[in-house]
Amino acid sequence: MATVEIPVSNLxxxxxxxxxxxxxxxxxxxEKNAMLSFQAKGVPTIFLVETEDRKSLSFSxxxxxxxxxIIDFYTQSxxxxxxxxxxxxxxxxxxxINEEHGFGGFGFKDPDGNLLSACNVLHKGQ
Structure with missing residues (x-):
């Protein structure tokens, strides 16, 4: 994966x-977009694009x-x-958090209501 593009209302x-x-x-x-990268690996990058389209990222x-x-971020803590x-x-x-194995996660929202998640599941290659 190279880039995840995220719509935002205020860059x-x-x-x-x-x-x-x-x-x-x-x-x-x-002026209306920004490329962000994780310092450790560099990819995937996050490309923020300012838009008036008010659709937030999530699904039911x-x-x-x-x-x-649609995006989960890893955290050890x-x-x-x-x-x-x-x-x-x-x-x-x-x-x-699953008490049996200790893995879990939660959702959180960016300023535009885009739903992001954090989990403590470490995948192969991370």
Missing amino acids: ERSVAFYVEVLGVKVEFKG NSHNGVEHS LEEFHHWLQVKNIEVGPLN
């Missing part, structure tokens, strides 16, 4: 959010009604990250 506000919350680096910033599971994000987002007054969903 400045969104760049500040993604830099602070995800720790990404601004590789390029234009038609089998159980659960709203899903799931509970700490969840708490940190709450302290920052960022809208977060409930923290779901």
